[in-house]
Amino acid sequence: MPNVENWHLKRDVAYPYEGHRPARQWAIVFDLNKCIACQTCTLACKTTWTSGKGQEYMFWNNVETKPWGGFPLAWDLRILEKLGRQDWAANGEYLGKTLIEAAPPTERVLHFAPKDEDWMYPNIGEDDCGGGTLDSGAHLDSLPHDKWFFYLPRTCAHCTYPACLAACPRKAIYKRPEDGIVLIDQSRCKGYGECVRACPYKKSMYNPWTRTSEKCIGCYPAVEQGIQPQCVVNCIGKIRVMGFISPPAVARADNPVDFLVHEKQLALPYYPQLGLEPNIYYIPPIHADPQYLEQMFGPRVHEAVARYKELHKDPEAAGLLCLIGGTERIIHRFTVKAGIAVGYDEKDEEILRVPVTETPFERAAFDEKLGAVRNNNP
Amino acid sequence: MHRNSSPLGFLPTRLLLAASSALWAACGTAPTAPAPVALPTTELTELAVNVVTADLSRPDPDAAFWRDVAPGLVSLIAQPVTAPRPEITTTSSIYVQAVHDASTVAFRLQWADTELSEAGHLGEFSDAVAMEFPMVGDKLPSVMMGAKDDPVHIFHWRAQYQRDAERGKPEIKDLYPNASVDMYPMDFKDAPSGGKDDKEAFNPGIAIGNPQSYSKTGVDEIIAEGFSTSSVEEGHGAAGRGVWKDGMWSVVITRPMVIDGGSTLAVGRPNSLSFAVWQGGKDEVASRKCIHMAWLPLKVL
Ligand code: SF4
Ligand code: SF4
Ligand code: SF4
Numbered sequence: 001m002p003n004v005e006n007w008h009l010k011r012d013v014a015y016p017y018e019g020h021r022p023a024r025q026w027a028i029v030f031d032l033n034k035c036i037a038c039q040t041c042t043l044a045c046k047t048t049w050t051s052g053k054g055q056e057y058m059f060w061n062n063v064e065t066k067p068w069g070g071f072p073l074a075w076d077l078r079i080l081e082k083l084g085r086q087d088w089a090a091n092g093e094y095l096g097k098t099l100i101e102a103a104p105p106t107e108r109v110l111h112f113a114p115k116d117e118d119w120m121y122p123n124i125g126e127d128d129c130g131g132g133t134l135d136s137g138a139h140l141d142s143l144p145h146d147k148w149f150f151y152l153p154r155t156c157a158h159c160t161y162p163a164c165l166a167a168c169p170r171k172a173i174y175k176r177p178e179d180g181i182v183l184i185d186q187s188r189c190k191g192y193g194e195c196v197r198a199c200p201y202k203k204s205m206y207n208p209w210t211r212t213s214e215k216c217i218g219c220y221p222a223v224e225q226g227i228q229p230q231c232v233v234n235c236i237g238k239i240r241v242m243g244f245i246s247p248p249a250v251a252r253a254d255n256p257v258d259f260l261v262h263e264k265q266l267a268l269p270y271y272p273q274l275g276l277e278p279n280i281y282y283i284p285p286i287h288a289d290p291q292y293l294e295q296m297f298g299p300r301v302h303e304a305v306a307r308y309k310e311l312h313k314d315p316e317a318a319g320l321l322c323l324i325g326g327t328e329r330i331i332h333r334f335t336v337k338a339g340i341a342v343g344y345d346e347k348d349e350e351i352l353r354v355p356v357t358e359t360p361f362e363r364a365a366f367d368e369k370l371g372a373v374r375n376n377n378p
Numbered sequence: 379m380h381r382n383s384s385p386l387g388f389l390p391t392r393l394l395l396a397a398s399s400a401l402w403a404a405c406g407t408a409p410t411a412p413a414p415v416a417l418p419t420t421e422l423t424e425l426a427v428n429v430v431t432a433d434l435s436r437p438d439p440d441a442a443f444w445r446d447v448a449p450g451l452v453s454l455i456a457q458p459v460t461a462p463r464p465e466i467t468t469t470s471s472i473y474v475q476a477v478h479d480a481s482t483v484a485f486r487l488q489w490a491d492t493e494l495s496e497a498g499h500l501g502e503f504s505d506a507v508a509m510e511f512p513m514v515g516d517k518l519p520s521v522m523m524g525a526k527d528d529p530v531h532i533f534h535w536r537a538q539y540q541r542d543a544e545r546g547k548p549e550i551k552d553l554y555p556n557a558s559v560d561m562y563p564m565d566f567k568d569a570p571s572g573g574k575d576d577k578e579a580f581n582p583g584i585a586i587g588n589p590q591s592y593s594k595t596g597v598d599e600i601i602a603e604g605f606s607t608s609s610v611e612e613g614h615g616a617a618g619r620g621v622w623k624d625g626m627w628s629v630v631i632t633r634p635m636v637i638d639g640g641s642t643l644a645v646g647r648p649n650s651l652s653f654a655v656w657q658g659g660k661d662e663v664a665s666r667k668c669i670h671m672a673w674l675p676l677k678v679l
Contacts, residue, residue: 014543022590049580050580051552051562051564051580052562052564052579052580052582053549053562053580053581054550054559054581055580055648056559084562103461105461106461106462106463106464107461108461108462108463110490113501113661114500114501115501116499116500116502118501119500121597168464169460169462169605169606169664169665170606170608171606184580184585186583186585187586187587187588188588189583189590190590190664192463192662192663192664193501193503194462194664206500206501206546207581208498208499208500208553208582209550209581209583209591210582210583210584210588210590210591211583211590212583212588212590212591214582250408252634286428301550314511332645335528337508337560
């Protein structure tokens with residue numbers, strides 16, 4: 001089996017096909033400190049792509065509460081349990097096995113196969129706290145306290161080394177060379193469900209009406225026109241930005257995604273130890289259990305949390321965060337100068353410009369012209 | 379219907395059977411159950427296909443003439459070559475009979491399977507059986523789905539497809555009676571510009587014409603040139619019908635003797651075939667199957 005380079009794990013990993021990085025790689029960065037679980041993203045995807053028969057249960061984008069939530073049921077615990085304890089070296093190299101390396105000889109990918117009841121509770125565990133038990137009412141009078149939860153919005157990660165693609169016996173799944181989006185060819189799929197079994201993130205879903213498997217398409221029709229996906233542009237919390245991520249050696253500090261992932265090392269892949277080089281990146285929540293975060297995001301998470309806490313001192317990062325959610329278009333380059341953040345499209349034409357600190361307006365309490373007292377309405 | 383898994387369910391079923399046979403007797407038309415054919419214990423070395431004077435146009439596992447044809451045992455093992463594959467052999471033998479009427483060949487295939495699986499729900503798979511023939515005939519391709527430029531012709535029967543043919547392709551409400559769906563927006567695409575394509579836009583497999591997404595008649599004809607290459611072809615009139623009873627599948631697949639552009643059988647010419655069985659209840663699908671590891675010579679008499 002070929003070895004391919006996985007920079008999340010700082011080592012080569014086994015993969016059934018040779019590595020061919022796409023010309024550029026679709027990626028989303030999420031700031032988990034800002035997600036409010038409004039599920040607007042979920043519904044934006046649902047109404048755009050999965051309103052057909054057989055897609056009733058599908059949420060290509062879902063938002064679950066950690067630690068107790070999961071769609072399908074306990075997808076994360078079940079695959080972690082199968083993989084067993086694995087370790088990281090102090091230098092950030094992964095010493096354990098990936099799902100492909102840990103597969104028994106009869107399988108291509110170590111996996112668990114979800115049954116239909118596993119897909120029936122998309123909101124299970126919503127808003128349930130982790131961190132100890134309480135006999136009666138709580139007084140959370142010091143920080144940090146041990147009660148925590150956070151919201152985890154998830155799409156397909158359009159992995160560099162997709163397990164779904166590796167597992168498909170019909171080679172019906174392909175990764176587009178132009179943008180790294182992973183698609184299931186709906187004319188070749190025979191509904192064997194091998195991708196549904198193999199994807200550890202459980203982002204490939206079987207359609208019982210068309211009898212083929214379907215998954216998040218990365219909103220490629222929008223992306224081809226320089227527009228970010230539906231779940232990104234509709235995000236109420238403005239927690240998401242979609243762009244293209246470079247491998248570390250060729251990262252550009254003025255590319256929003258590279259800036260957050262490589263330059264500032266604020267955003268991390270989730271469950272990188274599974275070995276797929278997933279391309280959704282999370283700015284970790286700063287008030288969650290550090291051990292839990294380490295399991296989910298790897299050992300670099302503690303530095304990322306510390307850096308996020310210092311972010312207000314970084315005008316460039318603050319500027320970029322102001323651009324996020326400000327435009328539908330994909331920002332290929334950004335600058336922050338003299339308190340103004342500017343985003344540019346692929347042709348390097350300016351697409352938005354925002355002040356990093358908004359100018360406050362003061363209005364007198366009484367409107368002389370209308371002869372009326374102003375309240376807080378605009 | 380055939381689930382005698384609970385001891386409580388057993389007694390009423392027996393009573394019901396007794397009552398219904400009494401009724402048949404009263405009408406004077408008691409159906410004659412096909413006499414059980416003794417199953418062989420030694421491996422078949424050549425499958426003889428005898429002529430029958432019977433109507434082979436409709437595949438019938440209970441047809442009387444099967445009682446006169448000795449079944450042959452063909453051993454199967456868990457597909458051992460390509461992952462994913464079963465960990466254990468779930469179906470260790472298949473019992474094979476074959477007859478012809480000069481234009482159609484009928485095969486009756488029987489194997490033990492403790493549960494009937496027709497798929498439908500998420501994460502469920504169907505019981506199935508397949509027969510494979512070399513396309514050319516003289517030179518045998520790899521028994522594992524053929525090889526490049528050495529194709530095989532496969533006849534694939536699935537319990538799920540038979541369910542489609544007999545009871546209709548299940549709607550979501552058939553599969554999940556408690557499902558609540560407000561509406562499928564595309565069903566309201568009645569504007570002058572809203573045609574069939576609009577309505578199917580959210581059924582991607584159907585919209586693109588994937589044979590997988592349409593209601594099936596029972597048997598798929600497939601041409602393959604090695605693993606991962608199979609493609610469902612326009613059928614040549616093959617048909618299938620299976621009955622699951624007492625932990626045993628009995629499936630008849632009929633195919634034309636001569637198929638232009640496909641595998642062709644002829645009297646006196648060396649022919650071969652091979653088999654694969656899937657137990658849906660054991661999550662078998664695609665390469666997760668039990669197969670016969672060699673070509674079995676076939677002699678049309
Ligand atoms: S997240 Fe799952 S479905 Fe998406 S590319 Fe990765 S393995 Fe495939
Ligand atoms: S990228 Fe598009 S298809 Fe994928 S989850 Fe977001 S909205 Fe849905
Ligand atoms: S729309 Fe944004 S804030 Fe709302 S749940 Fe989705 S990711 Fe979170």
